[in-house]
Amino acid sequence: MFKDIFNLALLQHTIRTATPLILAAMGGLLTQEAGILNIGLEGMILLGAFFGVVGSFFFGTSAMGVGFAVLSGIIIGLIFAFFVIDLKSDEFVIGIAINMFAGGLTVFLLRSIFGVKGAFSSPKIIALPRINIPILDKIPILNTLLNNHTIFVYVSWILVVLIYIYLYKTAQGRWLRASGEYPEALETAGISPRKMKYIASIMCGILCGLAGAHLSLGYLKLFTEQMSANRGFIAMAAIIFGGGNPIRTALAALLFGFFDALGIRLQAVGIPSQITQMIPYGATVVALVVMTKRKINQTRVKREQINE
Amino acid sequence: MEDYILELKNITKKFPGVVANNDINLNIKEGEIHAIIGENGAGKSTLMNILYGLIKPTSGKIIHKGKPVKFNNSLDARDCGIGMVHQHFKLVPSFTVWENITLGVEVRKNKIFVDEKKSLEYISDLSKKYGLEVNPMDRVEFLSVGIQQRVEILKALYKGADIIILDEPTAVLTPQETDELFVVIKELVKDQGKTVIIITHKLREVMAISDRVSVMRRGEMIDTVNTKDVDENRLAELMVGREVLLDEVARDKIDSSEVMMEVKDLYARNNLDMLAVRGMDLKLKKGEILGIAGIEGNGQSELIESLTGLRDIAKGEIYISGEKIKKINPLSMRKHGVAHVPEDRLSMGLSKDATIMENLLMGNQNKKEYRGKLNHLKKKNVRSMSKKLIADFDVRTPSEDVLIDNLSGGNMQKVVIAREFNFNTPILIISQPTRGVDIGAIEFIHQEIIKKRNEGVAILLVSAELDEIFRLSDRIVTMYEGRMTGEFKPSEITRQEIGLYMTGKTLREEE
Numbered sequence: 001m002f003k004d005i006f007n008l009a010l011l012q013h014t015i016r017t018a019t020p021l022i023l024a025a026m027g028g029l030l031t032q033e034a035g036i037l038n039i040g041l042e043g044m045i046l047l048g049a050f051f052g053v054v055g056s057f058f059f060g061t062s063a064m065g066v067g068f069a070v071l072s073g074i075i076i077g078l079i080f081a082f083f084v085i086d087l088k089s090d091e092f093v094i095g096i097a098i099n100m101f102a103g104g105l106t107v108f109l110l111r112s113i114f115g116v117k118g119a120f121s122s123p124k125i126i127a128l129p130r131i132n133i134p135i136l137d138k139i140p141i142l143n144t145l146l147n148n149h150t151i152f153v154y155v156s157w158i159l160v161v162l163i164y165i166y167l168y169k170t171a172q173g174r175w176l177r178a179s180g181e182y183p184e185a186l187e188t189a190g191i192s193p194r195k196m197k198y199i200a201s202i203m204c205g206i207l208c209g210l211a212g213a214h215l216s217l218g219y220l221k222l223f224t225e226q227m228s229a230n231r232g233f234i235a236m237a238a239i240i241f242g243g244g245n246p247i248r249t250a251l252a253a254l255l256f257g258f259f260d261a262l263g264i265r266l267q268a269v270g271i272p273s274q275i276t277q278m279i280p281y282g283a284t285v286v287a288l289v290v291m292t293k294r295k296i297n298q299t300r301v302k303r304e305q306i307n308e
Numbered sequence: 309m310e311d312y313i314l315e316l317k318n319i320t321k322k323f324p325g326v327v328a329n330n331d332i333n334l335n336i337k338e339g340e341i342h343a344i345i346g347e348n349g350a351g352k353s354t355l356m357n358i359l360y361g362l363i364k365p366t367s368g369k370i371i372h373k374g375k376p377v378k379f380n381n382s383l384d385a386r387d388c389g390i391g392m393v394h395q396h397f398k399l400v401p402s403f404t405v406w407e408n409i410t411l412g413v414e415v416r417k418n419k420i421f422v423d424e425k426k427s428l429e430y431i432s433d434l435s436k437k438y439g440l441e442v443n444p445m446d447r448v449e450f451l452s453v454g455i456q457q458r459v460e461i462l463k464a465l466y467k468g469a470d471i472i473i474l475d476e477p478t479a480v481l482t483p484q485e486t487d488e489l490f491v492v493i494k495e496l497v498k499d500q501g502k503t504v505i506i507i508t509h510k511l512r513e514v515m516a517i518s519d520r521v522s523v524m525r526r527g528e529m530i531d532t533v534n535t536k537d538v539d540e541n542r543l544a545e546l547m548v549g550r551e552v553l554l555d556e557v558a559r560d561k562i563d564s565s566e567v568m569m570e571v572k573d574l575y576a577r578n579n580l581d582m583l584a585v586r587g588m589d590l591k592l593k594k595g596e597i598l599g600i601a602g603i604e605g606n607g608q609s610e611l612i613e614s615l616t617g618l619r620d621i622a623k624g625e626i627y628i629s630g631e632k633i634k635k636i637n638p639l640s641m642r643k644h645g646v647a648h649v650p651e652d653r654l655s656m657g658l659s660k661d662a663t664i665m666e667n668l669l670m671g672n673q674n675k676k677e678y679r680g681k682l683n684h685l686k687k688k689n690v691r692s693m694s695k696k697l698i699a700d701f702d703v704r705t706p707s708e709d710v711l712i713d714n715l716s717g718g719n720m721q722k723v724v725i726a727r728e729f730n731f732n733t734p735i736l737i738i739s740q741p742t743r744g745v746d747i748g749a750i751e752f753i754h755q756e757i758i759k760k761r762n763e764g765v766a767i768l769l770v771s772a773e774l775d776e777i778f779r780l781s782d783r784i785v786t787m788y789e790g791r792m793t794g795e796f797k798p799s800e801i802t803r804q805e806i807g808l809y810m811t812g813k814t815l816r817e818e819e
Contacts, residue, residue: 171414171422178400178411185398188362189412190383306575306583306623 005265008144013264015145015153016219018257020045020211022156024235025253026163027207029246032239033167034200035180039095040080041208042232043102047072048212050106053125053223054113062126062217069213070206076102077205081198099232107225121222128152128217152214156250159207164246176200208232230281237284241291252287259283312371313338313503314359314390314471319368321354328354329365330527336471341497341504343514343535345547346524347746348717352507355524356473359505360392361385391469393460395476401449405442406431409463434466439495454485461492471503472496478513482603483774483807490517509747511540512775523547548748560762562595564782567630568766569615569646569735574624576607576614583622584610586790592735595764597757599781599798601774602810607790608770609651612739615768616648617641628735642671647728651739651770657724658712665694665708668727693730701726702752718749725753729760736760739770754780774803788812 024041031038048069055068080098083089114120128150136147167173176196178186183193211231216223234256242249263279314336321329329351336342346352357363359370361379370377372388379385382392399408410427417423431444440458448456457477464472474493478486494517496502508514514521515535522532523546530546569592578584584607592598602608613619615626617638626633628644641648650656658667669690672678677689694708703722705715712720725741741757742750757780761767771777777784778798786794786809794809 169422170420171416172420174403174407174411174414174422178403181402182398182400184396185400185408185411188382188392188394188398190381190386191412306586 004269005262008141010258010261010265012145013261014254014258016149016257017260017264018254019149019153019156019218020214020231021235021238021253021257021260022160022250023152023207023211023214024232025238025242025249026156026159026246027204027211028232028235028239029242029244029249030163030167030176030200030207031197031204033177033180033244034197035183036084036197036201037091037095038080038201038204039092039233039236040076040098041095041204041235042228042230043095043099044073044076044080044205044208045212045215045232046099046102046106046226046228047076048209049216049227050109050212050223051209052213052216053120054109056125056127056217057114057122060124060126062128065126065217066128066210066213069209071209073205073207073209073212074202075205076208077202078198080205081201085194085197085201103226106223110223110225119222119224121220125217125221127219127221128214150214150218152210152218155210160246160250167246172196172199211235234280234284237288240288255287256280256284311338311374312336313373315369315371316355316359317369317371319355319358319365319370321351321358321363322366327527329358332368332524332529334522334529334532336503336505337520338503339497339501340519341493341506341517343518343521344505344507344524345509345511345514345521345543347509347547347748348744349526349746350524350547351527352524353475356392356475356505356507359385360390360473386467386469389468389470390473391464391467391471392473393457393464393475393477395479397456397460399448399456399459401447403448404444405446405448405451405459406444408448408459409444409466411463413467431462431466434462438462438465438492438500440465440492453480454482454488457481457485457489458492469502471505473505473507475507476509477506478508478510480604482810483803484811486513487804493517510775511543514543515540525549544747559758559782562762562764564593564595566594567591568594568628569768570627570630571615572625572627574611574614574626575622576610576619576624577622578607578610584790585614588624588787588790588792590768590785590792592766592768594734594766595761596782597761597767597769597780599777599784600768600770600787601777601784601806602770602787604772606787606810608787609739610790611787612648612651612737612768612770615641616646616650616737642731642733645733646735646737647731647733649724649728649736649738649741651743653717653720653724658720660713661711663709663711664698664703664705664715664723665690667712667723668694668697668708668730670727671731672727697726697730701729701756716746718745721745721753722749725756729756734765736765736767738767740772741769742771742773742776750776774806778803786810788814 024045028038028041051072052065052069056062056065076098080094083094084091110116110120130148131151131154133147136143167177175186175191176199179193179196186193212228215227235253238249238252238256241252260280263276266276267273312335316332316334319329319332320327332355344352354363358365361382361384370379377388400411406427409431415423415426415430428444435442440462442455442458442462448459461472477489481489493504497504506518518535520532521535521543523530523543525547571588571590574585574588575583576585588611600608610619614621617636617640621636626636633640633644654660669678678686680686691708698705698708701722703719703726705719712723721741728736738757741753745753757767769777769780781798784796784798784806785792786806788810793812793814796806
């Protein structure tokens with residue numbers, strides 16, 4: 001039984017399930033660095049998943065699916081930014097509002113566009129292309145593990161590196177971080193923190209859109225209600241875990257992806273799905289507790305004693 | 309006619325309901341140190357923000373080197389070589405020195421990337437040229453205030469500033485750091501041909517450093533004079549608009565042999581669990597003002613909080629009138645006759661969303677005059693008490709029902725002082741009584757403190773303003789890293805000497 005669970009397929013599955021987490025976490029990381037706590041990741045992913053299906057279904061190409069998902073991300077990112085930055089609404093409330101809005105809107109549109117309830121699937125939905133790397137074909141383990149994933153798997157890895165470079169090596173990335181940490185400093189330097197926050201918010205929308213498109217067009221070719229399944233919140237946990245660093249955030253997302261995959265594996269060996277579905281969330285809670293504990297221990301200065 | 313590098317002509321700035329600057333004319337000569345003084349709310353900051361392009365004037369002209377210019381934002385001002393060092397530094401804490409200096413004007417490679425190597429070279433050249441030593445790789449959050457200010461000056465120079473505006477630059481510095489800053493300023497002007505505009509309310513510093521002084525009052529430019537033609541009293545008069553007593557306040561000779569409060573070997577921890585107070589011994593006597601001088605963060609706050617019961621003491625004893633206090637908490641300390649004017653009026657002294665009357669009632673609510681048998685408030689008595697205190701302490705407000713939030717800093721402080729002084733306790737612990745308060749209110753508060761002393765109250769005073777310590781104290785104790793480093797009579801020591809004790813020199817070393 002152990003072999004049925006812990007095998008190569010588990011790791012391969014991990015890579016796949018971690019991808020939307022990585023993408024969304026990168027988006028959330030950008031807004032966090034710009035000083036905005038975005039708990040609307042969840043809703044943004046859901047919208048991306050839905051509009052990915054819409055684009056792919058009506059235009060018959062996965063590229064249009066991705067295009068629609070990205071567009072929905074840009075729009076929702078702009079709406080979020082407008083409320084939070086210009087109208088100075090509470091970012092927490094707006095984040096929740098976006099999640100509820102996305103949940104409702106997708107159900108509504110599912111009915112009015114496709115005339116179905118719950119889920120929509122069709123052969124006309126074109127999935128994302130899979131990438132075959134010829135050299136890997138000949139290496140047995142790496143081939144199963146790394147080859148023949150959808151394009152977004154590889155894109156997400158590249159994005160992690162690019163975002164790292166962006167945040168820490170480019171001038172604009174520096175401004176983005178300054179806009180989050182101390183906007184007055186940026187403002188007196190003649191650069192608008194508002195603009196940087198907008199940029200972060202829109203990029204976050206795009207990345208969440210991609211995460212959603214990966215969910216609905218990556219392997220399944222379908223949309224179901226609430227199919228984001230709290231991945232937005234797990235991505236947030238990964239951001240907290242990563243402490244502002246894109247690479248560490250991505251690794252945390254990979255870890256949570258592993259538990260997600262593990263849950264599915266366990267289901268295959270007969271453990272009730274109600275239990276296995278708890279695994280990724282339970283693991284997230286445990287990981288956060290451990291992480292926070294460690295952080296507290298690190299920062300706590302040893303209580304100084306009085307020596308005469 | 310003289311040549312001016314910068315001229316402000318008939319600048320007026322109206323905000324809804326207020327005229328912040330009314331028809332201001334100001335001329336700045338190239339290569340001078342020009343001080344601008346005025347009380348809080350006189351319009352100095354507005355004027356400087358106009359000059360730095362952060363605020364657009366309602367009307368008026370700015371002329372730079374003979375040419376009229378328009379500043380739409382700070383970039384326009386920067387193009388004219390104007391740089392500003394704000395009172396509250398505009399530095400990103402987690403960024404390094406070089407990242408902060410170059411922020412917004414990065415040295416780039418391939419257009420989008422920051423060229424770290426070139427930036428570092430450039431900054432080290434700059435810091436050598438101007439004699440402003442910094443380590444570009446240090447993270448700003450770990451630097452002292454003095455060094456952070458240096459980074460701000462470098463930032464202005466890096467951006468090509470010829471005219472540097474310094475907003476209250478010495479507010480946060482020690483006497484030594486202030487001296488260093490003044491040396492730097494003088495070098496910038498004399499050796500590098502820069503022009504410096506310095507905004508301040510410290511008249512002594514104006515006298516020490518500036519060539520000319522412009523005085524503002526209630527949004528108007530009162531006068532511009534050569535510093536050598538005036539003295540501090542004259543400047544204060546111009547600033548306030550009437551004669552100000554800057555000299556000694558009359559002190560009665562009183563018998564101060566009786567020890568009211570004694571602290572023995574007191575230890576206390578700060579919020580990080582480090583020892584902030586390390587074995588303080590103090591004797592506070594009747595009818596004296598004991599001033600504690602020290603750079604902020606050397607345990608003064610923790611000491612005061614321990615003595616008022618706000619912070620647990622790690623070790624040590626407190627005696628009041630010879631009686632050892634067993635239970636130390638805010639209520640018991642107040643019952644033992646300790647009133648407290650806290651260092652931060654907004655976070656500790658007042659509730660800003662409550663009215664003046666409600667704030668004045670706090671701590672008095674259980675007294676018979678104010679609390680009826682049904683636990684209700686005797687509003688009439690509270691109101692008459694408030695009215696009396698507002699009048700006695702000269703709180704400028706239309707009524708006692710005004711929210712604290714709507715008062716100026718000086719008036720807020722007067723409310724705190726009115727309440728605490730009204731307890732008529734034998735012991736008063738006062739921390740930073742005039743921080744961010746204008747000169748008129750400072751004068752008033754100082755007089756009230758001395759009145760209390762003359763009544764025989766024992767007063768412990770903590771202040772970051774050395775001038776205040778010198779002016780008020782009968783006895784001065786210096787504090788450094790939680791320890792007492794010396795005890796002096798104000799007449800027997802200079803500010804420079806005391807500065808040494810504030811930075812770690814001890815009396816014992818001397819012997």
